[in-house]
Amino acid sequence: MATGRNHRPATRSRGIPEATVARLPLYLRALTALSERSVPTVSSEELAAAAGVNSAKLRKDFSYLGSYGTRGVGYDVEYLVYQISRELGLTQDWPVAIIGIGNLGAALANYGGFASRGFRVAALIDADPAMAGTPVAGIPVQHADDLDRIISENGVSIGVITTPPGAAQQVCDRLVAAGVTSILNFAPTVLSVPDGVDVRKVDLSIELQILAFHEQRKAGEDAAADSAFDPAAPPVRAATTSRKGPDGDMPAVMPA
Numbered sequence: 001m002a003t004g005r006n007h008r009p010a011t012r013s014r015g016i017p018e019a020t021v022a023r024l025p026l027y028l029r030a031l032t033a034l035s036e037r038s039v040p041t042v043s044s045e046e047l048a049a050a051a052g053v054n055s056a057k058l059r060k061d062f063s064y065l066g067s068y069g070t071r072g073v074g075y076d077v078e079y080l081v082y083q084i085s086r087e088l089g090l091t092q093d094w095p096v097a098i099i100g101i102g103n104l105g106a107a108l109a110n111y112g113g114f115a116s117r118g119f120r121v122a123a124l125i126d127a128d129p130a131m132a133g134t135p136v137a138g139i140p141v142q143h144a145d146d147l148d149r150i151i152s153e154n155g156v157s158i159g160v161i162t163t164p165p166g167a168a169q170q171v172c173d174r175l176v177a178a179g180v181t182s183i184l185n186f187a188p189t190v191l192s193v194p195d196g197v198d199v200r201k202v203d204l205s206i207e208l209q210i211l212a213f214h215e216q217r218k219a220g221e222d223a224a225a226d227s228a229f230d231p232a233a234p235p236v237r238a239a240t241t242s243r244k245g246p247d248g249d250m251p252a253v254m255p256a
């Protein structure tokens with residue numbers, strides 16, 4: 001994930017670093033699973049393993065919440081769920097609007113996981129007149145011409161953009177003008193927003209490219225390890241292996 005140009009400084013007003021804020025949802029997911037199994041307490045090591053985080057980092061993160069656990073007992077699961085939910089602002093209901101109800105927008109609208117995490121899909125908006133009134137996930141799609149009214153009537157403060165990239169900035173501008181102050185952008189476009197508006201960008205292809213980089217490096221390391229055992233094998237250049245492209249030698253992973 002990356003933030004737009006408006007991203008806030010590393011430390012928020014209440015003194016919790018952004019990196020800690022980014023890990024809170026991971027802890028919350030792990031804690032919710034424990035809560036569903038009626039597990040009363042959890043050690044920092046167990047929770048860190050479940051969240052995929054280093055346990056020293058977890059203890060430091062929880063110290064920002066004023067939560068230190070009890071020696072020999074660990075952390076109270078229900079209380080931590082409450083504390084983290086409160087810190088993330090999830091103890092209140094957030095009405096969300098999705099704009100662009102194509103493949104991705106419809107899939108997100110149909111995803112049941114938002115409601116249980118405090119996000120209610122309040123409105124679905126699309127520019128295609130043929131879609132107006134059509135229910136998706138039980139919610140009728142409304143026309144983009146009415147975006148301002150829909151946003152204000154539903155008290156929407158979070159907008160999810162799933163339009164084609166060419167429409168994303170214009171949709172973003174209209175959302176901001178209508179009072180939306182947080183945007184989750186799935187379109188592959190860098191959005192410009194005024195100060196005070198937060199943008200989070202989701203791009204699965206970037207995540208895949210990072211995985212491809214690691215896959216390539218692992219393959220290089222494996223080949224290097226194999227050749228270390230085989231004196232007859234030619235030397236292998238780990239992580240810098242190049243592939244033949246139409247223009248000659250090209251790096252397998254292009255710099256960002």
Ligand SMILES: NC(=O)c1ccc[n+]([C@@H]2O[C@H](COP(=O)([O-])OP(=O)(O)OC[C@H]3O[C@@H](n4cnc5c(N)ncnc54)[C@H](O)[C@@H]3O)[C@@H](O)[C@H]2O)c1
Nearest residue numbers: 100101102103104126127128163164165167187202203204
């Ligand atoms: N972030 C990711 O990992 C990821 C993954 C898949 C797709 N995407 C992106 O998500 C976006 C949507 O992809 P899709 O496959 O759902 O496309 P799609 O063509 O199926 O849907 C786009 C929808 O947006 C609507 N639309 C167009 N202009 C609009 C406007 N100005 N206002 C409101 N609605 C408008 C269209 O009518 C259509 O229903 C694309 O930008 C795509 O690149 C991102």
